[in-house]
Amino acid sequence: MWAIAAADFGADLELVEVPEPVAGPNEMKVRLFAASVNPFDRKVVNGMLRESAPHRFPLVPGTDGAGEVEGSGERIFGTFFHRPVGGGTYAEYVTVPVTNALAPIPEGLDPVVAAALPTAGMTALQLVEALGDARSVLIVGATGGVGSFTVQIARAAGKRVVPVGRGDALVEADALVDLVSTDRSSFEANARYAPLAFTTNYVSADQSQNFGMKGSRESLLRLASLVQAGDLEVPIGRRVPLRGATDVFAGHSRGKTVIIM
Numbered sequence: 001m002w003a004i005a006a007a008d009f010g011a012d013l014e015l016v017e018v019p020e021p022v023a024g025p026n027e028m029k030v031r032l033f034a035a036s037v038n039p040f041d042r043k044v045v046n047g048m049l050r051e052s053a054p055h056r057f058p059l060v061p062g063t064d065g066a067g068e069v070e071g072s073g074e075r076i077f078g079t080f081f082h083r084p085v086g087g088g089t090y091a092e093y094v095t096v097p098v099t100n101a102l103a104p105i106p107e108g109l110d111p112v113v114a115a116a117l118p119t120a121g122m123t124a125l126q127l128v129e130a131l132g133d134a135r136s137v138l139i140v141g142a143t144g145g146v147g148s149f150t151v152q153i154a155r156a157a158g159k160r161v162v163p164v165g166r167g168d169a170l171v172e173a174d175a176l177v178d179l180v181s182t183d184r185s186s187f188e189a190n191a192r193y194a195p196l197a198f199t200t201n202y203v204s205a206d207q208s209q210n211f212g213m214k215g216s217r218e219s220l221l222r223l224a225s226l227v228q229a230g231d232l233e234v235p236i237g238r239r240v241p242l243r244g245a246t247d248v249f250a251g252h253s254r255g256k257t258v259i260i261m
């Protein structure tokens with residue numbers, strides 16, 4: 001099968017031909033329709049997990065996707081991350097433990113849209129839940145994948161949203177979601193504007209501020225129903241065929257980049 005992969009940590013992505021994966025016990029093999037790109041994928045290629053998980057090479061990145069289960073024909077979407085790391089969704093086929101956060105693609109939902117939802121959408125949904133009763137929220141990094149979902153879901157929850165883009169001044173609010181800071185001091189500077197603050201980049205000394213998304217089938221189903229009800233717009237900034245997807249880490253488009261198999 002064809003896949004996009006890195007030969008080593010930090011290497012450029014290349015189009016490669018590799019054997020189709022074989023499902024082990026309690027795994028499914030899925031023929032992918034589409035995969036979406038998340039910053040986590042680049043971090044994995046750069047070796048973020050090299051101390052904590054086994055990897056295999058060529059390293060195929062990608063956690064999010066939508067596809068059809070071999071054998072049953074069920075159409076599913078969700079997070080396909082599993083160990084060893086390197087058998088990801090930037091490929092025609094993937095295997096995935098049946099216990100992963102996966103859900104059926106509802107009738108009428110475009111699989112490309114479904115593939116764009118999992119990581120960014122579940123993070124946004126759960127971030128807004130974590131905001132509790134906060135009536136106003138600053139969202140730093142509002143134009144990206146997580147940010148564009150968080151803005152919409154927070155507004156739908158009745159919150160006053162202040163999207164903060166590059167160069168925008170911060171103002172005081174009840175809560176702050178920082179999707180951008182990659183060091184403690186810049187997060188702490190932003191967190192001064194709100195009594196409740198979260199970072200998705202784990203840069204706070206206060207563990208309660210380090211927000212981690214937990215994948216769940218319920219969150220996926222909720223996202224799909226929000227989209228189908230017209231209450232959540234999925235901002236797909238770029239659609240790229242698998243064979244041309246070697247540059248998906250270069251530059252940045254607004255919203256989500258989706259690789260189409």
Ligand SMILES: NC(=O)c1ccc[n+]([C@@H]2O[C@H](COP(=O)([O-])OP(=O)(O)OC[C@H]3O[C@@H](n4cnc5c(N)ncnc54)[C@H](OP(=O)(O)O)[C@@H]3O)[C@@H](O)[C@H]2O)c1
Nearest residue numbers: 039040123141143144145146147165166179200211212213
């Ligand atoms: N902890 C978790 O569970 C979890 C889950 C999901 C994501 N994350 C992390 O959260 C971060 C955001 O994810 P994402 O998917 O939203 O990434 P993304 O799609 O790359 O979006 C990041 C956005 O931030 C903007 N930005 C960059 N620097 C900025 C600045 N100084 N001020 C304001 N905006 C700025 C970018 O705009 P430009 O286009 O101008 O660069 C981009 O639109 C990533 O680091 C990701 O790894 C963590």
